Every structure is written in C-alpha cells, then in structure tokens.
Amino acid sequence: MAKLSVNINKIATLRNARGGNEPNVLKAAIDVQEFGADGVTVHPRPDGRHIRYQDVWDIKPIIKTEFNIEGYPSKEFMDLVKKVKPHQVTLVPDPPEALTSNAGWDTIKNKSFLQEIIADLSDAGIRTSIFIDTDLNNIAHAVKTNTDRIELYTEPYAVMYAKNKETAIAPFIAAAEVARKVGLKINAGHDLSLENLKYFSDNISFLSEVSIGHALISDALYFGLEKTIKLYKQQLIK
Ligand SMILES: CC(=O)[C@@H](O)[C@H](O)COP(=O)(O)O
Numbered sequence: 667m668a669k670l671s672v673n674i675n676k677i678a679t680l681r682n683a684r685g686g687n688e689p690n691v692l693k694a695a696i697d698v699q700e701f702g703a704d705g706v707t708v709h710p711r712p713d714g715r716h717i718r719y720q721d722v723w724d725i726k727p728i729i730k731t732e733f734n735i736e737g738y739p740s741k742e743f744m745d746l747v748k749k750v751k752p753h754q755v756t757l758v759p760d761p762p763e764a765l766t767s768n769a770g771w772d773t774i775k776n777k778s779f780l781q782e783i784i785a786d787l788s789d790a791g792i793r794t795s796i797f798i799d800t801d802l803n804n805i806a807h808a809v810k811t812n813t814d815r816i817e818l819y820t821e822p823y824a825v826m827y828a829k830n831k832e833t834a835i836a837p838f839i840a841a842a843e844v845a846r847k848v849g850l851k852i853n854a855g856h857d858l859s860l861e862n863l864k865y866f867s868d869n870i871s872f873l874s875e876v877s878i879g880h881a882l883i884s885d886a887l888y889f890g891l892e893k894t895i896k897l898y899k900q901q902l903i904k
C-alpha cells in the first residue's frame with residue numbers, strides 16, 4: 667500500500683493570512699502523523715507565502731514518520747535541506763514566481779544539473795525524488811540523474827479524470843512501467859483527491875508514496891483532519 671504524506675502548505679497559507687500563529691503549523695504536523703499520515707510534506711517557496719524556512723526547522727524535530735521537503739534546488743534551498751536532512755527531498759523545476767507546480771523536469775536538458783544536485787543530496791544521506799510528467803523519454807532519462815525516485819505530476823490525470831478516467835490513467839500506467847523497468851521507485855502528487863485517488867492507486871502498481879495537500883486540507887474543513895486522513899488512507903488500500 668502506498669504511503670500517504672500530507673502536504674501542510676495550506677495550513678501555513680491560512681496562518682499567514684492574519685500574521686499570527688493560527689492555525690498552528692507545528693501542531694498540524696504533529697496531528698497529521700497522530701491521525702495516521704505516513705509522512706509530512708512541505709514546499710517552502712522563495713516568497714514564503716505558505717511554509718517558511720523557519721517552519722521547516724520547527725517541524726524537523728517532531729517528525730515521527732517521514733519528512734519530505736519539496737522545492738527548486740536554489741542555493742538557499744540546498745543549504746536548508748542539507749542542514750535539516752529530511753528523509754526525502756523532491757526536486758521541482760518551478761520558477762520562483764510559479765503559482766503552484768505545473769510541470770516536471772526535462773531530464774535530458776537538465777541531466778548534468780540534476781546529477782550534481784542529486785549527488786550533493788545523496789552525499790548528505792538524503793533520498794531524492796524528481797517531479798516529472800509522463801513523457802517516456804524523460805522518465806527513461808531520469809535514471810541517469812541517479813535519483814532514487816520520481817514523483818509523477820498528476821494534475822493532468824486529475825483534470826482528465828473528470829472527463830474520462832481510462833484516458834486519464836493510460837499515460838501514467840505507461841510511465842510507471844518504464845520507471846519500474848529502469849529501477850526507479852514511484853511517488854505521485856498534485857491535485858490528487860478523494861474523488862480520483864483510489865482509481866490512481868488501483869491502477870499504478872509499485873506506487874511508493876502519494877503527497878496530497880490542497881484537496882485533503884479542503885476536505886478537512888468539512889470532515890475534520892482526523893476523519894479526512896482516514897478517508898484518504900482507505901483509498902490507498904488495494
Ligand atoms: C510539487 C507539487 O506538486 C507540490 O508542491 C504542490 O504544487 C504544492 O505546492 P503549493 O502548495 O505551493 O501549490
């Protein structure tokens with residue numbers, strides 16, 4: 667069964683709206699683990715609009731499961747993660763002004779850049795994952811970066827799922843098969859939800875982890891955080 671890492675960016679978005687400490691991001695990180703999440707994901711962005719670098723430092727000591735930090739490997743980001751040493755760093759190609767992650771790496775063009783960054787993270791004892799779309803050439807070349815895992819960028823799946831779920835999942839099945847053949851472990855994330863998660867998980871063999879934030883935190887407004895996490899975990903049971 668794939669692990670569920672809860673992305674708590676949106677808790678920080680709400681906190682930052684008023685400048686105080688409500689809701690408390692640290693308490694959320696403790697609680698999601700208490701409620702059954704297998705990990706905590708954060709994505710500190712350069713403008714600090716949700717998770718800030720200080721949050722990352724604060725969260726690190728309360729992690730009992732797995733800590734996954736996502737981001738573009740700028741100098742600041744690399745300095746942070748090499749000191750914090752999370753279990754996993756997920757590299758995303760987002761430009762600083764990106765509203766949210768909206769594309770995966772071109773692993774052919776960025777091969778030597780990713781090789782250097784990944785070697786640096788591996789030397790620091792950190793597992794690596796790279797955010798990637800379903801282009802089979804990119805997936806086949808991902809292995810040359812020496813990354814441990816890929817994270818399949820699932821927004822296109824989520825968008826197409828509403829129209830035709832078989833069409834939506836087909837490129838992900840093909841991508842996962844190539845990844846498995848070249849020996850890469852598979853994570854997935856972006857816009858996964860209670861509606862589309864089960865079909866994804868049922869159809870993608872060897873899925874190691876999903877990271878989910880926006881939809882999960884939105885659902886928690888209606889169901890509460892504890893029940894919501896249990897509902898998401900249920901979708902992952904095969
Ligand atoms: C890589 C990825 O898909 C996530 O980081 C996601 O984009 C969440 O980031 P935001 O919460 O900033 O939208």
Ligand SMILES: NCC(=O)COP(=O)(O)O
Nearest residue numbers: 673855856857877879880
């Ligand atoms: N890596 C994806 C992630 O952490 C959460 O993405 P989303 O569920 O907020 O779209």
